[in-house]
Amino acid sequence: MQKTLADSVIVLDFETTGLSPQYGDRAIEIGAVRLEQGRIVDRFQKLMNPGFRISRFIEEYTGITNEMLRREPPCEEVMAEFAGFIEGHHYVAHNASFDRRFLEAELKRAKRTYTGECCCSLLVSRRIYQDAPNHRLQTLVAHAGVARTGSFHRALADAEMTAYVWQSMIERVRSQYGVPVVFFDQMRELSKLSKLYAHRYLSSLAESHERGQERQD
């Protein structure tokens, strides 16, 4: 896959029956948006039937009920369709290790493959928004001052708001560190560094850009 701009990715979110696909939990909703140069140009949202009744806790947590899922298509059918939506793109998710486990498990059941990379907006936010009271999505939406697009804990609204938080973090890299073009791989690298080295890394990106500009001049 060629070098990707940080603001041209898929941002996705799953609602699920629990925390662990290894213990039988399944996806019940997928929501995703496609960013192109910082603008949402496409959306994907589907409920899916996991094949068993979901707990009352999940009904209350997400607002998705057993009645709503009763006539929805099975996970395999929805995820086969989603494989086409995400194909050829990297993706971002809030606490991506959680969504990655469900994406891999559900795509495997649907007999589909995906070869892109993921980046965690939660880990990036711990470097970019070190002054936030915490790094839950709901808190970051308020902290970054981005639009609330719907109910929290519904997949498409969470994906949209994650996309806006992601975009605001890219803007901060641009404005605070003077890095005009930010790549997906650079955000991934940033997410893996300690807070101290994250600051140094961002400063080095700006210096690299300035050296590039000098060579052009």
Place this chain on the structure above:
DNA sequence: TGCCAGGCCCTCTTTAGGGCCTT
């Protein structure tokens, strides 16, 4: 019916423990 995980990150750390995040 009720239960389960896992990776990151900080510190009173590294021969560890516990909070944060996601559903």
